[in-house]
Amino acid sequence: MASRRTGRSRGRARTWRRRALGIAAILLVLPAVLTILYAPSFVHPVSTLMVKDLVTLRGYDRRWVPLEDVAPVLLHSVVMSEDGQFCAHRGVDLAELKVVIDDAMAGEQPRGASTITMQTVKNLYLWQRPFGTLRKLFELPLAVYADLVLSKRRIMEIYVNIAEWGPGIYGIEAAAQHHFGRSAKNLTRRQAALLTVTLPNPIERDPARPSAGLRRLAALIERRAATAGAYVDCLR
Template identity: 60%
Template sequence: MAENSDIGDEDEGTERAPRRFAGLARRIALVVLALLVLPYALILLYRSEFIHPVSTLMLADLATFKGYDRQWVEFEEISPHLVRAVMMSEDGQFCSHTGVDWEQMKGVVDDALAGEATRGASTIPMQTVKNLYLWNSRSMIRKGLELPLAIFADIVWPKRRTMEIYLNIAEWGPGIYGIEAAARYHFKTSAAKLTPNQAALLAVSLPNPIERVAGKPGKGMKRLAAVVDRRAKRSGAYITCLYD
């Protein structure tokens, strides 16, 4: 009788193992699903202008006890010179696309398939959702998550709100986030009082603000800023979604 009891215990333990594994798999699936859905819920929440979102880099700085400098400013308190410069440097078709510039994206895919070096095709909505919810890398996984988030954000947020969030979470130096902190750190002025030249220098530093220091530009950076400044001054037809 004792032997039969042992066999029964073994059978019951064998049956429990798959059930435990299935339960664990369900819990993991629910966690993954929640993580995928959360950014979309936050996009809806962030439509409210009184909410001031933070980026994943800002959270990382907090988690590692580095801290950061960011003072939120409303869109109306940001120099139009800066808005125009950033738009013409980062995403000239910002007012006309729906979160993703498919023409630019097609060019990147064609270059990749041809084995050529690819160029950046990230729009401001794409960069904004990446900064808010994702991580820095060139992985296809990140890009696959980024595209639908950018499209959804473009549907939910007015263009001015997208630009406002982007300019308030963009990194402009070690621990320097947002245009107000950047203007004060690099030029000892406010976001509202940036000159065209200062705005252009800040705009061209965005792709790599650690190496491209807006307040201490080299000759190459000054040349790029001059090009962006000229484009910004001729940007009237491109910025109708931001300024009447």
């Protein structure tokens, strides 16, 4: 009897392992196919959060705009705030990732090392919370693959058009209209900086009504964007 129960337990364990491997395969193969389909500029992808809003009947506001209809200062602000090596790395900033791993091994508080490409594939294909460490295992290879398939301009175009900028507000055009009543093409330097520093926490941060701390952070990003130089060459 005991051996029979042991056999059933082992059988269930094998079943769960097969299911886990199947799910992992889907999480890698489906995004790989979709990334190729997302390469043409006329395709307008949606994020997993946007799908969630539709499924839960909340709806959302997203107005796709080509990259040339986004103020360059917004793009420069995003690069200098989110991923200074965006134009140089191949989807993953290995130097920054090594620092994070070393810090974690030393028992220090972990910090983010997500590139714009990693954030893009996360928004397109993966979940937000919980299990962030598990998500990274999928995020890293997907980011490298996306960088191989898509141009830097296309990655940035997708990112700024699916990023969340407030409850139910996705993409830079909807964000610019919602928060400042103007198009993404006509954002000022300060408005671009305020929208950029909202990205890490768009639910609690309001670029139209920034706190003193948010204004200080925006001023820093505004100065960095003004001297972006070669850091944004791939977006010119």
